[in-house]
Amino acid sequence: MESAEKGLQAARDTAVGEETECLRQLRDYEGLVANAAKILEQRDKDGTLARHKESYTDLEAFFTDHLLTPETLFEQEREFKEARRGEIEQLRQDIEPLKTKLTTAMSRFLQVFAQEQADLLPQVEYLDSFLDLRDHIEREDLPRHENRFKERLNEKVTHEIGILNGALRAERTEIESKIGLLNESLRQLEYRPGTFMQLEPRLVRDPEIVDFQSALGECLAGTFEGSLEADEARYLRIEKLIARLRDEQRWREKVTDVRRWFDFVAREIESADGRERACYEDSAGQSGGEKAKLAFTILVAAIAYQYDIALDRPTSDRFHFVVVDEMFCHGARKTGHVRARLSGHLRGARNRHLAFS
DSSP states (O other): OHHHHHHHHHHHHHHHHHHHHHHHHHHHHHHHHHHHHHHHHHHHHHTOHHHHHTTHHHHHHHHHSSOOOTTTHHHHHHHHHHHHHHHHHHHHHHHHHHHHHHHHHHHHHHHHOGGGGGTOOSSGGGHHHHHHHHHHHHHTTHHHHHHHHHHHHHHHHHHHHHHHHHHHHHHHHHHHHHHHHHHHHHHTSOSSTTEEEEEEEEEOOOHHHHHHHHHHHHHHTTTTOOOHHHHHHHHHHHHHHHHHHHHOHHHHHHHTOGGGGEEEEEEEEETTTOOEEEEESSSTTOOHHHHHHHHHHHHHHHHHHHTTOOTTSOOOSOOEEEOOTTTTOGGGHHHHHHHHHHHHHHHHTTOTTEEEO
16 A cells, blocks of 8 residues: 555656656747747837748748657757758859859949949948839930930031041042042153153052051941941941041051052153053163163153143243252153253243243
């Protein structure tokens, strides 16, 4: 009997201990629930609960596969946090290149618009400020005004380049026309018995001049396409050409001197039938006398053209004074008679007031 009483006493003590532990755990869990309720209430007040609810579906799916009991609650919480930390780290790695790209774009923007550096920095934390600035620009319709400004600027610059191109082409045409008139004078001068000389202009193949002509043409290409992309591309080409014209004086003076666009070929023509007897592309292979003879033939024709002297018509009372250094010098005796004969052509045109010295 005494033994049975001791057994009952021990069982009662065990039950009391278990009850006490259950009550303690119940109070702990009630505290957790109460604390969770407070957190939910606070999240609801500050407006973050709605955003957190977006994750409830994932939480429910996670805990469906993991039995949630008071004993496993904290263990499940730890496992859940570890899984989320892994996902967060992966997302951080994925977003890093985008972050770099974003801050690079911010830096480029601030370099172009330096006045904005007082309020903005190329950092992710300033993204909202950049977006606010973009919204302001869009509200003010600044892109449309910028595009209009670019269009007007492009039109003006293209127009000026067109004027330059037109002026150079006009000068080229004038030179070709003058060569035609000079050839008329040469036709009246006998080079050899029964022949006369004619000059033929040819465009040079100098790389710098050819490149300039090509660049000038590219600046005017696509003028009537009308697309913003084509206009911007053309403007960049024009800007590059203008910068070189501004900064490289030697190159500018060379490529814009239209006289340098030409080389000349001298052709000796038979007066009787117009056949070509000889062609002189340079002075190679010619004697000194032949070079002088060709040079003075062209010189006399140029003088006749310059002073509007027609070798076959009388000239009114005009006086022209021409100085040719060492024209009849001692070293040029062999060709002196040629020079005298050519100058005599001019005097023979009843131009009694043309003097050579």
